Amino acid sequence: MTVTEPAPPTAPVPPLAERARSVGGSPVRDILAVTARPEVINFAGGLPAPELFDREGIAAAFRDVLAETPARALQYSTTEGEPALRAALASRITAQGLPTAADDLLITTGSQQALSLLATALLEPGDTVLVEDPCYLAALQVFGLAGARVVAVPGDEDGVDPEALARAVRRERPKLLYLVPTFQNPTGRTMPARRREAIAAVAARQGVWIVEDDPYGELRYDGERVPWIASFPGAGDRSVLLGSFSKVMAPGLRLGWLRAPAVLRRACAVAKQAADLHTPTLNQLAAARYLGVLDAHVERVRAAYGARRDAMLTGLPGALPTGSRWSRPEGGMFLWARLPEAYDTVDLLPRVVEQNVAYVPGAPFYAGEPDRSTLRLCFVTQTPEEIAEGLRRLGRGLSG
Structure with missing residues (x-):
């Protein structure tokens, strides 16, 4: 008969550093992981348009x-x-x-x-x-x-x-x-x-x-x-x-x-x-x-992104609730919107994702007291046609 010796006791490993325990991951990255399905029109990322890479x-x-x-x-x-x-x-x-x-x-x-x-x-x-x-x-x-x-x-x-x-x-x-x-x-x-x-x-x-x-x-x-x-x-x-x-x-x-x-x-x-x-x-x-040759490439990117920004600005009045306000950026990748005070964009996000569209709630961007009615939309990754469809879905999600 073989006798199995009990495993010797082991001590726990030392804990993570306090800074690693106290700082969470990126909510944006978490949202991107949830919305990686190809059917989702994703306004949540900050990703350049891959089809425009030279x-x-x-x-x-x-x-x-x-x-x-x-x-x-x-x-x-x-x-x-x-x-x-x-x-x-x-x-x-x-x-x-x-x-x-x-x-x-x-x-x-x-x-x-x-x-x-x-x-x-x-x-x-x-x-x-x-x-x-x-x-x-x-x-x-x-x-x-x-x-x-x-x-x-x-x-x-x-x-x-x-x-x-x-x-x-x-x-x-x-x-x-x-x-x-x-x-x-x-x-x-x-x-x-x-x-x-x-x-x-x-x-x-x-x-x-x-x-x-x-x-x-x-x-x-x-x-x-x-x-x-x-x-x-x-x-x-x-x-x-x-x-x-x-x-x-x-x-x-x-x-x-x-x-x-x-x-x-x-x-x-x-x-x-x-x-x-x-x-x-x-x-x-x-x-x-x-x-x-970078300058010539940047000119092509600017032309495409400018048209995409304009497409988002055109579609926002029909997508966001009455009383909403939003920025009109002169460049870059993002547009910021503030919904009426009764809206909480963190709570609304799951309902919006059910419509196969996504945004980033504004709350994580605040170092102090957050404005929970805000959200960020990235307008460069999708074509104008995709942006128009994504905003229609966003409107359904916010009003549903």
Whole structure:
């Protein structure tokens, strides 16, 4: 007879870090997982239209790089980024009104990584970060994981109010102010030049970093380009500018960049060394090659996205309840709507999804008290015909 020995007792494994336990996942990602069925017209994502990717142009850039410099393309690279890409990008930023040298830039694995590097370099647990209300959701996640205290600054349809900002800086003594001034996610609003100049003056006078995130700036359909905050007096030595190729080239390349004063940029480079050593060399070299034809591609994308924005604006009056209000963005990817106060867009979402259409409720975008009657709609991923049908379904879901 064989006697089986009892298994020795085991101790529990150590718990997750407090920051991992206290910060939840992205509600947007959760919604996308639920609505991944092909029959769903999904206004919830922030995804560029895949049929507009320049597959041939990007493939040609990769082929050329691999044919001409295979050893370099497949090798480790410098943490700061490939010199060819940094030089080409610096010239592009300079041409857009902000004098920039290649050494002013750090190439990142998407601009989301740039935010994480800044949090590592700047924030201690308990530090205060000021944000817009509502605010880009993934930024709230980054600051939460860093253990920061996030405080929303009041504003209006033009963005953060400079006087409210000045009061908040005096009261809260923050490390940084995080903004998406151009075609903001989630509202689609754009901060006027005069407002940007006033915010730069507050930062200069009271001592705070400004982090200006600009992933959508090249997607303008109406109006004139507004200068970056870093170009205004007093902001140059305390402004960080983040950019991305995800919305104008392809998000799968995971290419972003950070422009910052030397001391902060070097700290971010050290943080990046610990995170991933460097952004993939092959992707960087292919992007540097593709930059020569990027403007022509962006023009095609702008034309298509502008028509899709117009299709959504045309269909909204028949889709949303009487008394609703919504933004008319000059560019970007998102439109923000506020339903009458009695509507709760979190509670309504399951009923809307039953109609095979989806949006993102506005509540998760708020650092403070949420407005539960709000919602975000992405208008770039579907064709005008799909948008019209999706809005008909949305109307049925909201009225059912």
